[in-house]
Amino acid sequence: MKKKTILLIIFSIILIGAIIWCVNAPYREVNLNDNLVTIQKSESCISVHELYKDKDWDTMIVIKPYDKRTASDERIDMGYAGDRAAILDNTLFDSICTLLFIKGNKLVAFSSIYRNVIDFSSLSKTTYKAADKIRIINKFATDC
Numbered sequence: 009m010k011k012k013t014i015l016l017i018i019f020s021i022i023l024i025g026a027i028i029w030c031v032n033a034p035y036r037e038v039n040l041n042d043n044l045v046t047i048q049k050s051e052s053c054i055s056v057h058e059l060y061k062d063k064d065w066d067t068m069i070v071i072k073p074y075d076k077r078t079a080s081d082e083r084i085d086m087g088y089a090g091d092r093a094a095i096l097d098n099t100l101f102d103s104i105c106t107l108l109f110i111k112g113n114k115l116v117a118f119s120s121i122y123r124n125v126i127d128f129s130s131l132s133k134t135t136y137k138a139a140d141k142i143r144i145i146n147k148f149a150t151d152c
Contacts, residue, residue: 037094037120038117040060040121041121043059043060044121044126047059047144048144048147051143053141053142054142056137056138056139057138059107060107062117063111063116065110065111065116065138066137066138067109067111067135067136067138068109068135068136069107069110069134069136070105070107070128070129070131070135070136071099071107071108072128073105073129075134076099084110084114087114087115094118094120095108095118103124104120104121104123105123105129106118106121107119107121126144126147126148127148128149130150131149131150131151132151
């Protein structure tokens with residue numbers, strides 16, 4: 009009887025630890041809408057780094073609608089599986105572009121941008137360095 013009680017306690021502790029770990033898993037989606045509205049008003053060329061300044065990153069990847077190939081790129085370490093699932097889900101919608109902010113090959117943050125807010129699908133490339141320049145005019149992002 010004592011062995012069963014000890015096993016039950018150990019199992020309970022492991023289960024509680026797993027639940028706490030899952031709850032604290034980092035979900036890296038960020039909201040850039042306020043920042044995009046401010047940037048759009050300037051209508052001048054800005055560095056891509058201006059889009060997201062909260063954390064250090066070196067590359068931005070633009071995932072356009074229906075672009076599952078880029079979204080499922082295994083070379084990008086997305087850590088928490090829920091991030092990859094959310095990013096892949098976004099590719100199913102014509103109304104969303106997703107911006108991935110990467111440091112090395114590790115996902116730092118991502119943002120789901122509705123195309124009626126700013127349309128990033130008109131950009132000519134999918135990968136931008138933080139120092140590259142873009143312009144947002146009339147809700148369309150273009151290269152400088």
